[in-house]
Amino acid sequence: MRIGVDVGGTNTDAALLRGNEVLATIKTATTENVTDGVSGAIRSVLSAAGIAGHQISAVMIGTTHFLNALVERRRLQRTGVLRLCGSSTRALPPMIDWPDDLKRVxxxxxxxxxxGVNYDGSAIASLDADAIRQACSDWRSRDISAIAICSVFALVDPRMEQQAAAIVAEELPGASISLSHRIGRTGLLQRESATILNASLHRLGHETIAAFRRAFGELGLSCPLYLTQNDGTLMSADYAERFPVFTIASGPTNSMRGAAFLTGLKDAVVIDIGGTTTDIGMLIGGFPRSRGEGASIAGVPTNFRVPDVFSFGLGGGSIVRDGVHIGPDSVGFRLPEKAICFGGDTLTATDVAVAAGLVDLGDKTRLKHLDDAMVATALAKMKSDVEAVVDQMKPGPEPIPAILVGGGSVLINGLLEGTSVSLRPDHFGSANAIGAAIAQVSGEVDNIVSLDGQSRQAALDGVIAEARRRAVEAGAAEHTVTLAEIDETPLSYLPGNAMRIAAKVVGDLNP
Incomplete structure (x- = not known):
């Protein structure tokens, strides 16, 4: 039996599964202390199912904790950056395109x-060990203990990053060191920025995982802990502690995977409406469609592969004004005290749904003063806003199935324009937690290789083997790992018959 937990800005959801059977789901308000909320959700779902903690084989958690730290600019470590490069890659300094307030922190x-190295693995310049030691001396004097190391073309040959890391570890004992070849994809500045973000989150990652483990002990859980990452797959707690930045975009992905599981559909548009936001994305072959370009995280351009999701301010807690202005501000997790149907004084989207008879919550008599025309106008506005985004996300003009999940999906009634059917499956309100519970483990590599001196197949095999190694390191059972995606792009602008190869593998959890 497995427990999936998804922590959102408004609600924390938990689901307990035995095989493919959903035994229990619960929804609680997200707490300011994420660990307390997760502990409470796990305790509640165990109680609802009548299951003891020692019977659980694994817990999977998806959390916005690390993204929130970046967005709010707090609990971050000041980070030293070490770039290994030649003269031509010094013109643009690290963090040049960061928001000023985040950069200051x-x-x-x-x-x-x-x-650094060239695309073919030849050295740009020998590693300047003395300069690295001098930089470490400066960081030591200012109590900087998080270091991000980025080498030009580190994905081709990571050895210089590893050598630099060994020097830093010797000079700064106990420092947390993030290496770009383990974090980003091709593209120096974006890979460097992703590495800096990871380094700045390292202490928070350690504290968060330690807190989760303490909570597990209090709950009688002795099973492994996993966190969901950006592509909807899992990584072990140890892996997440080293690479917290990989969890940044896990929320929408969990909901989309849960939607696929609950309906059996592999290709559909998924509409996930929570308490504050609506996330809309496409399922292709049972997995979320990836965004073509890199993601901007807290205003920082990176080259992470993240789901192609459009998010906007519509949720159950969205504040309604005049029936036509809905959100983007929301009462969030204060819905039970702020919404009129619960005795509050703020008109929310949930109040509109209750007044229209779409959902039975609170005291409907508190809403009898609402004008029917206003309620109808608000419902139509919410539906049209969703339909407009669905039209943007669809791959073509043909109608496609739509899956409505999330507690706020009750705001939408009837068939959406541009869709062939609108499905709201059982357990729709906890699709995010279910998606976390069913997730697999992945490994991904994006590299540039030279085909001079090796065959195309040998180059492919090398990249796939590294992806498999990373999947196993993240917690996959080696015999279950299979190739999920492979992409080859000839780079005619580089000499030496260069090719960019990106590979992704997935596998089941190592029991």
Whole structure:
């Protein structure tokens, strides 16, 4: 039996599954202390199912905890940046395209030192060990203990990053060191930024995982802990502690995977309406469609592969004004005290749904003063807003199935324009937690290789083997790992018969 937990800005959901059977689901208000909310959700779902903690084989958690830290600019470590490069890659310094307020919090100083490799693996310059030691001396004097190391073309040959890390570890014992070849994809500045974000989150990652483990002990859980990552797959707690930035976009992905599981559909548009926002994305072959370009995280351009999701301010807690202005501000997790149907004084989208008879919550008599025309106008506005985004996300003009999930999906009634059917499956309100509970483990590599001196198949095999190794390191059972995606792009603008190869593998959890 497995428990999936998804922590959103408004609600925390938990689901308990035995195989493919959903035994229990619960929804609680998200707490300011994420660990307390997760503990409470797990305790509640165990109680609802009548299951003891020692019977659980794994717990999977999807959380916005690390994204919130970046967005709110707090609980971040000041980070030193070490770029291994030649003269031509010094023109643009690290963090040049970051928001000023986030840069002020994270920037611990940068050192651009000799090193790096060309696309074919040949050295740009020898590693300048003395310059690295000098940079470490400066960081030590300012108590900087989080270091991000990024080498030009590190994905081709990571050895210089590893050598630099060994020097930093010697000079700064106990420092947390993030290496770009383990975090980002091709593209120096975006990969460097992703590595800096990861380093700045390292201490919070350690504290969060430690808190989860303490909570597990109090709940009588002795099973492994996993966190969901950006592509909807899992990583072990140890892996998440080292790479917290991989959890940033896990929320919408969990809901989409849960929607696929609950309906059996592999290709559909998924509409996830929560308490504050609506996330709309496409399922292709049972997995979320990836965004073509890299993601901007807390205003920082990166090259992470994240789901192609359009988010906007519509949820159950959205504040309604005049029937035509809905959101984007929301009462969020204060819905039970702020909404009129619960005795509050703020008209919310949930109040509109209750007044229209779409859902039975609170005291409907508190809403008898609402004008029927206003209620109808508000419902039509919410539906048209969703339909407009569905039209943007669809791959073509033909109608496609729509899956409505999330507690706020009760705001939408009837068939959506541009869809062939609108499904709201059982357990729709906890699709996010169910998606976390059923997730697999993945490994991904994006690299540039030269085909001079090796065959195309040998290059492919090398990239796939590294992806498999990363999946196993993240917690996959090696014999279950299979190739999910492979993409080859010839790079005619580079000499040496260069090719970019991106591979992704998935596998089941190692029992």
């Amino acid at each position: 994270v920037d611990g100083g940068a050192a651009l030192v000799g090193g």
